[in-house]
Amino acid sequence: MISEANVEAAVETASTPRHIALVRITHWIVVLSVLGLLITGTGILVSHPRLYWGETGGVGTPSLIDLPIPFIIGPSVWNRPFHFFFAWVLVLTGLTYMVGSFITQHFRKDLLPAKADLRWNRIIAVVSEHLRWRRPEADAVSTYNVVQRLTYLAVVFGLFPAILWTGLAMSFGVTSVFPILATALGGHQSARTVHFTCVVLLLLFVIVHILMLCLAGFWRSVRTMITG
Amino acid sequence: MTKFLKRRQFITAGLATAASASGLGTAVYFADRYGLIPPDHTGIVGIGETLTYATQRLLTSGHSLAREFKRSDISKVPIVNGPHPADEKYLALLAEGFENWRLSIEGLVARPVSFSLEELRRLPAENHITLHACEQGWSYIAEWTGVRLATVLDLAGVRPKSRYVVFEPFANPNQSRTVVRALWESIDMADALHPQTLLAYGMNGEALPADHGAPARLRLGRHLGWKNTKYLSRIVITDRRDLYRKGGGTWYGGI
Known part of the structure; x- marks a missing residue:
């Protein structure tokens, strides 16, 4: 059954882009820089794949997490400079996205959930629908559902700032000016551990994100993120 | 009308490019003068290194002290x-x-x-x-x-x-x-x-x-x-x- 509202929605979807240019451009730069950060970050991590809590830690002291990979000394030295290059790309792109999103009201229009949607039964309904691998209704595709909105907000305002904070908290130059960045977390090693944990959460997000693209139609989703 | 707009856009873009280029040149001149350019500022890695060094030097000016412990x-x-x-x-x-x-x-x-x-x-x-x-x-x-x-x-x-x-x-x-x-x-x-x-x-x-x-x-x-x-x-x-x-x-x- 085709209702009038559906037709209107379809017409609107066809004429206005699904994603504004700001979102499309920054999205792909973020994808590339996060990929670079993951590769170089792994290069740094393998030189000491143990994680600690507090200020100090090393071989011979108790650890929090022992990753089941061998110690490979060396790559961290030349991976770190590239890690910083990609970090700058990500930070500058993130800033552009933040400022641009406030100006274009992207956060308010596309990411802030409607009050009516912020109910547990709505959220559970969306999640269970997706868990049963049910393709969303055509009109639902033209806008983000409540779970998408909450997740994107958590990634933009929670995960990325946390990764940036914990990265900066490991810098002696930065903590000499803002010691609280390290002390609030319990110390230098805690910052390193939280940095790693946040990256694992980000990876989980990316995996679910890609799975959901497959559900909605992978290439179609990718195309709309490129051409609008 | 469109032609006029296009010409105006072209002039605006040109002026913006010229302003950015001279702005960048001035920035580099002052950055070097105030010791914000590291020795290894070239290449892809040099971009990140220069941004990090300049930012930290501006932040840490005035001998900010590293954390000390008990x-x-x-x-x-x-x-x-x-x-x-x-x-x-x-x-x-x-x-x-x-x-x-x-x-x-x-x-x-x-x-x-x-x-x-x-x-x-x-x-x-x-x-x-x-x-x-x-x-x-x-x-x-x-x-x-x-x-x-x-x-x-x-x-x-x-x-x-x-x-x-x-x-x-x-x-x-x-x-x-x-x-x-x-x-x-x-x-x-x-x-x-x-x-x-x-x-x-x-x-x-x-x-x-x-x-x-x-x-x-x-x-x-x-x-x-x-x-x-x-x-x-x-x-x-x-x-x-x-x-x-x-x-x-x-x-x-x-x-």
């Missing part, structure tokens, strides 16, 4: 990162307790001087309990005793055009000149004159152990472990940008 925070196991050099000259000095060791201060100074370990110990000493972290990931807290590098540089009389201080450690035997040069480390004057920058000869209340850099090592409050040169044999003050370790990492290190 005696009770001192780590029971100060991690050793590789053994001391096996160089004949170094081993002989180690055997006699560095009695004949002398640290020379050369280069752009008014009075080239050298210090014995005893002479360094007679200069005003300072103790700092700071965190020592390796770029690999491990870290420990230790108390370092030594003389401020600023005090020593003052005695030598650093010339105004000096930009970097180069630290040369004892090498291992049969190392080629390139490998030896690769061990050189350099810091800018902001770090050299920083109140937590020490020529440390003591660690946790005792003489600096051989594996931690005896007879004296550089201790920087605001840097990772690898910038803290161990087994010092010579210090050179220079305005040359190219005298530093080139082992795949960057000069400032970003951290």
